[in-house]
Amino acid sequence: MLEFVNLYLVNGIVLGCVYALGAIGITMIFGILRFGHFAHGDMMTAGAYIALALVWASGMPVLWVLPAAMLLTAALGAGLHWAFYRPLDTGTGSTIVIVIASFGVALMLRSAVQLFFGVDITTYQRGFQTPIWIADTIRILPRHLWIIGLTIALVVALHLFLTRSRLGKAMRAMSDNRALARISGIGTMRVVLAAWAVGGALAAAGGVFLGIDTQLSTQMGWNLLLPMFAAAVLGGIGNPVGAALGALVVGVAEELVTFPWFGEPLLSPAYKSAVSFAILVALLVWRPTGLTRGRVF
Amino acid sequence: MTPLLEARGLYAGYGGMDILRGCTITVAPREMVVIVGPNGAGKSTAMKAVFGLVRIREGRVIFDGQDITNAPPESLAPRGLAYVPQEHNVFATLTVEENLEMGAYTRRSGIAEAKARVFGLLPALKIKRRQPAGELSGGQRQMVAIGRALMMEPKLLMLDEPSAGLSPKVLAEILEAIAAINAAGVAILMVEQNAKAALAMAHRGYVLAGGQNRFEGPGPELLADREVAASFLGG
16 A cells, blocks of 8 residues: 555656646647647756756756746747747638647757757756655655645646736636637737746746656657646646646556556556557547536637 | 717628628717618628728728727727627636626726626626626626626727527617616617617617618618618518
């Protein structure tokens, strides 16, 4: 039982946190602009490496430079939209061109990271962390506590932003009904750029958390794409808090299939990513609106 | 009196095909004007063209002394022109109160007062204010849509078929609310299927057909006109 919690459940929750921070951006961008952003994983990679550069430059621990990395990646997200997606938005509702363009942007971001940082795997900090014991039974690493705590704080902050602030409500309004938002006088471009900034900032946090938990590689974000899309669909597309919960389900499910339920692992860890694929297919067949009854487009 | 809205000689349509062919609509301050006509006459298109949602190929739209021909729709609410589309006219996942706040997005002050005024005009909304608009009945949704449009304290409120899909009882309520809004000093331009009920309360009416003005005159006069009645009001 303790082995289950300490080695599988906690890891699953941490993984879910990383997915959540990316899936929120994916679902927001889909909600407002109606396209799947396939460069989102690589935006997380970029955020993680921006933090690495800040660590090198300042010598501070990575969590200290996290706010700066989030700000820079927020600017990157808004900049990507302005430079690459906005010119392709014809306003006719056809977004497939933008989806394809986002594949191009994904390659571009990854190559840019490789150009500056090389292709070798690296870490923020060397060395071991000793786990903390909670009530003498549950063993958890300090970095896992940080990741889970900060993710909860970010999701709560996002929720308050979306439900309390004028700009946040405008984002929900645009995601709900873009035409009516324009009719109401909501300046579309500012809200869109703000959504990109929020998506970018959260993506950076997700990338950094993955880097803290494991290591940095230029493929790290790209590999997250499938589970993050599964989480976004699971939570109901266009529903950020739903995406976060969906991510938790996907992350925990991926870890739990490797648990030796019947004496040996159900699935070899190498097949973990099949879980999100299975979730995605099952949802699209039986419940395309997601578990929270989000919208279908 | 100089008109508040003057849309003159409009040619507009979709994909190169003109639906409006020289139609002209004017609204004076505080006036209630109704557009009636058969299906496909271009009534809704005329509204959309005025609001910058359908490209005008020829013609001019002057609102409150300013040329707003083909102006971007999001620039019009701050100028005092409000529009309620026929469909998808509320933010279904936002609460009633949030819908109203979105109507006042470009306002920096007086939002609480505007909200109180809208609740005064449409009291049914007040009890429902924390409920998502998508959960409300058709009539209540229409009230939310109108309330959203009123938040900027517009000089002219344009309504595209506010009674669409409503029961006769609810229709009467909506028309009553619209009359109250007009009495409060807001000019109204309304497209309406229920021509008789709408013309009866209007100061002036237009009969549109084939994208052109066919008849024009005070509401009761149009109602009494035998030719209008025979061709457009179903006898």
